[in-house]
Amino acid sequence: MDLSQNEWQQKLAADTNAVVxxxxxxxxxxNGIIPNAIHNDIYKGQGFIYRLDELDKTKNYYVYCMAGARSAQACSIMKQMGFENVYNLVGGIMNWEGEIVNP
Structure with a gap:
């Protein structure tokens, strides 16, 4: 599901079962991440899939990339793999107005 910057941030803030x-x-x-983000590079191909397989499918995933295209693709892959709640940050981190920290 695509969420605007505000929707994504509000939903994330209220979600006790969230993974960024x-x-x-x-x-x-x-170069900087949204706080508490875990990293899984979609360009790693099968490695990306293997890492997704290790994640808890009962969690809610808030997915982002630089501009929103790769994260939309990641959300689609995750849905196909059985993840129920995945949220794409439209506009990505380059439009993010929230906190950014060093990993």
Whole structure:
């Protein structure tokens, strides 16, 4: 599900079962993350799938990338793998007005 910046941030703040997932490259990840994000680079192909398989499907996943395209793709893959609640950050971290921290 695509959420605007405000919707994503509000839903995340109120969610006690949330996991923030950063699907950018290692280099992008090192430049700053949304707090508490776990990293899984979508460009790693099968490695990306293996790491998704290790995640708890009962959690709610808030997924972001740089601009929103890779995270939308990641959400689609996650849905196909049986993840029920995945939320794509429209506009990605480049439009994020919330806190950004060093990983």
């Amino acid at each position: 997932l950063d699907v950018r490259t290692d280099e992008e990840y090192q």
